[in-house]
Amino acid sequence: MVSSPHEAMHRIFQEHPDLFSRVSEVLGVDFAPPTSVTVLPTDLTETRPLERRVDTLLRLDMEDDEPLILAIEAQGGKDPDKPASWAYYASYLLTKYQLQPILLVVCQDRATAEWAARPVHFGPRQWPVLTLRPLVAGPHNMPVITDPAEARKDLALATLSAITHGKNPDIGAILKAMTTVLRDTPDAVKNPIIEFISQGLGKLPAAALWRNLVAVDLSFYKSPLFEEVRDEARAKALDEGRAEGRAEGRAEGQAKGRAEDILFVLERRGLDVPDEARERITSCDDLDLLRHWLDRALTASSAAEIFETE
Incomplete structure (x- = not known):
């Protein structure tokens, strides 16, 4: 079964077919930017009943060089049968x-990336008749982009970097840089990026961090992920409202949910949460203040730091 991270x-x-030239530059291989890119059919099946499909296939037309055929494979784990398939492709x-x-x-x-990068x-x-040498992009060589200014320079590369660094301890800062840039990015560009990151993080713990960032400001996104988070937030508020009265219960339910999000982020990042800090968070009913604390929790080095004035 194909997973969401695999697809992303x-x-x-x-979605960004000229991204390869920037990725190859990061990987230390000199390929000039293509003058045009054509998305090709991915079916490599022969006439005999044996189906073979590459994940993505692009034709790169170059200004001063011969066109190239770029096959892109998303690899989720080591597979001893893959090198032979790649050689066939x-x-x-x-x-x-x-x-x-x-x-x-x-x-x-990282282990999969280093395995895939070995010449076969x-x-x-x-007397080997053939040597396979794939280019490999992964957490071992993709840049860690935590500066919004750097992310803004190349959103496609920053998006791929965020996906490949889904297990990085700095993923909170990486995702925060992305949302900072996306605040003033047109919907046509922003929405696909939101979905790529959501798909790419799959079931990793970082996916919850991304959802929390989306939930910080429900007017932020107008995408399927936004609609899902918005509906969940509304349902949660309504449930609380039925138990304690609609108006008061909705506000209390939102505050409780946001406090739980803050504690989840701190604990998921491995930060100790003293009882005093936990009590201060769970007893707060100021949604704006809780939103600020949640924002700080993504990059703070300690629980106490989220309360400090910037």
């Missing part, structure tokens, strides 16, 4: 399109 790690190149694409192929593998796990030799050890 390669489909972002379909490369030879098939060369035969079909008569253009030089490149294989880019995108990973969220096919043939007897005395």
Whole structure:
């Protein structure tokens, strides 16, 4: 079954097909930006009943060089059968399109990324007939972008970086940089990025951090993720309202939920929450103040730091 992170790690190149030139620069390989990009069919099946599909396939037309065929694979774990499949893809694409192929593998796990990056030799050890050398983007070589100014320079690269660093201890700061930039980004650009990050984080704990950031300001996004969070918040407030009276219960329910979000973020980031701090958070009924504390909890180095005045 294909997972959401798997889809996000390669489909972002379909949404931003010129992203490869920036990723290759990060990886230390010099490919000039393409003059045009064509999304190609991903079906590599032969006439015999054996289906083979690459995740994303692009044709990159270059200004001063021959066009290239870029195959992008999202890899969630080590798979001993994959190198042979990748070698098949490369030879098939060369035969079909008569253009030089490149294989880019995108990973969220460092061990998987390092495994995928190793050259694989096919043939007897005395004389290998073929060597596979994929380009690999993952947490071991993608930039950690926690500065909104850096994220703003290249939102597509920053989005892919956030996805590949989903397990990074600094993921709170990474996601906070993204939301800071997205506040003044047009919906047409912003909404797909929101969904890519949501899909890319999948079931990682960082997905909850992303949802909390979205929930900080429900007028922030107008996307499927926004609608989902908004509906959950409304349902939660209504449930509390029925128990304690609609108007008062809704406000108390929102405050309780936001306090729980703050404690969840602090605990998920491995920060100790003293009883005094926990009591101060759970007893607060000021939604604006709780929202500020939640915002601070994503990057604070201690629970006490969220109460400090910026």
